[in-house]
Amino acid sequence: MALSLSPAFLSPSPRMEPSRSRTRDFFMGRAFCALAIFAALMASTTPSPLYPVYIAEWGLPQSAGTTIFAVYAIGTLLSLFLAGWLDRLASDRRQILLPALVFTMLGALMFAAADEVWMLLVGRFLSGASTGLITSTASTAIFELDSEEKRGRAATVSTVAFTGGAASGPCLSSAALAAGVAPLVTPFLCIAALALVAFVGLSLAPWPKGRNPAASSARKPSEIRPDLSDGDRARYLALACLSVAVAWMLGSMLMAASVSLATELFHLQVYALAGLLPALFQLAGGIGQVLAGRIQPLRAILLGCGLLAVLQLGTLAGAWAGITAVFILAMPLCGLAYGAAFVGGASLVNRTAAQGTLARKIARFYVVGYLSNSIPTFAFGLMIDSHGLATAFTVFSLVFVLLALTGTVIAASWIRKGGAGA
Missing domain, CATH: 1.20.1250.20 (MFS general substrate transporter like domains)
Structure with a gap:
């Protein structure tokens, strides 16, 4: 199950001083952070309609499908354990987001090229690891890159990107199945392309120079x-x-x-x-x-x-x-x-x-x-x-x-x- 941090847990870093110009200056950064969330969540849910296909075509037991699915959680757990440590080391959140998007691309390409179960397991693990890093880091970045008076909008953007990506994954693979357009390959090439666009966009987007590496979860x-x-x-x-x-x-x-x-x-x-x-x-x-x-x-x-x-x-x-x-x-x-x-x-x-x-x-x-x-x-x-x-x-x-x-x-x-x- 593709799941992410609740907006209740997300808040901007205290040293990121919001300003009215922040909404305009860092629009590209927020947009490509949202796209990164969308791509990661799409990658996490796209295989769901395909597990019976793998089982039928490869002659696998039913437990193989649920095992491939469950490996995702191992990657996500590992990334959650590492996320805090990585956040303290990084001076720019893109230092976490860009490698995580590479994991998304590699995981999708492993699925697209898979002809053995171990490739699906590796691809699923990479998808889980990238989703854990991207959802937490990109959601926080969307908060930090927006002005304080638009903080509610930032939560909405994160939620829409998460839900949209999670819902689009099964739609993509189901459409490929219905059309008969290489359903075990085409959806994952689309995900890799989407992650690549997010990677390039984040690399080129304007970004603030100062941030608090240990973003707090401050509450009222x-x-x-x-x-x-x-x-x-x-x-x-x-x-x-x-x-x-x-x-x-x-x-x-x-x-x-x-x-x-x-x-x-x-x-x-x-x-x-x-x-x-x-x-x-x-x-x-x-x-x-x-x-x-x-x-x-x-x-x-x-x-x-x-x-x-x-x-x-x-x-x-x-x-x-x-x-x-x-x-x-x-x-x-x-x-x-x-x-x-x-x-x-x-x-x-x-x-x-x-x-x-x-x-x-x-x-x-x-x-x-x-x-x-x-x-x-x-x-x-x-x-x-x-x-x-x-x-x-x-x-x-x-x-x-x-x-x-x-x-x-x-x-x-x-x-x-x-x-x-x-």
């Missing part, structure tokens, strides 16, 4: 809760981690296996339409994040986890009955609920972390998220090989619903008690 005093005990903060962090684990657990499974689920369990006969379902999920997920960002974190978690539990139970019933429309309808609705659960957890961390600890809390939050992105999906693939898709989906759904209901009950309890972020 009103956003900090000094009245919370350490125990309360730990419990809020645990709920936030549970919420992101629920969201990313389902999201990654759907991105890795939605085409197989649609065609085999729900009997969707139009393969190109099945390939578009991941794009529908990603688009709805972006909308869900924007909408849920306007409500209190605990309520967003309650809404997101509660809806995900109900929707997954309904989807499971639809799978048993073989009703195609259930899965098609569930994908965008699950995307909306996923967005609410994710942004609710991210905002709760931001709201309840003690002063000076936010960066560490964010790191833990995303480590849990990416582990939930990879381990359940890998296990799901192994279960398909040993017990079949229907049994694997049933077991996954029941475990998932239990976790989602746990998050729902905890959030509802804390809302009744008037907890932070309620």
